[in-house]
Amino acid sequence: MLHRSGFTGTVGTVFGLLALLLWGAQGATGAPVTRTAAAPASPHAAADDTCAVRAPGASPTAERAVAAACAQVAADVWYTWGGGHGPQPGPTYGMVDPSDPASEHDPQRLGFDCSGLVRHAYAEATGSDILNGVADAQYYTHRAAGRFTAAQGLDPLVPGDLLVWGTPQHIHHIALYLGAGRMAEARQSGTKLMVSDVRLGNGYYGAVRIDPGPVAGPVFRTWGAGVWTKARPSTAAARVYAFPGPTTIRVECQKHAETVTAEGWTNDAWSYLPDYGAWVTNIYIQGPAWLDDVPTCTT
Structure with missing residues (x-):
């Protein structure tokens, strides 16, 4: 026997369902709902975990660099320090990082650290080892086509740009931008290469765009270790960055300024390095005291 209370509840449920169906068909305002087809996916769209070029604007070289890095991500390669x-x-076995207990297995893991992955990606893209060095050297490369500050955010960036974290004195992490706020990185010991959200803030310093073509401006080699570049052509000026060892630099111009005596040499010539936004005494640049084929700074 069906009790009245059960019948009433059943009828109420049926009418309630009909009301919901009618409301859904017309929308909250009573107007008919128009169903539209989903917009076609962008050719650069990708699932959140997919490593791929995710935005337009990159050069063919930069897109090849992203593809090379993403191939290593897809291969489930380990982060390994060094x-x-x-x-x-290419991937190599790593080393133990004395500051990171998680690196204890890195000598048995074939893989990349952050700058090792960037080096491999651009070597694959260009056929030449153009970014051989640690994160500092890669950020301050004389092959920069453009530089972007943290304050500019991600808007001016395109896939293949190199994102960095740290300070002018020490860049401690580098990754490849994919577009749409995502990046490919070798992050830390105990993890595999990965796709991550770009971590703005938290020490984000900026980005650099790589130009694999001919270098604009005179290029020289430095010598010495721990050589500081300066905010002005003076030994009393603020320190910007110290070369850990000999490196390649691009010189924009030179000028006579403070006389410096160091390493048994005395010279008043200073060179402006556009990739560092800083000056260095010519004593530490291989060549004559006044560099050949370098113009005099006019400003």
């Missing part, structure tokens, strides 16, 4: 810094680009 990995990727062998005689040739």
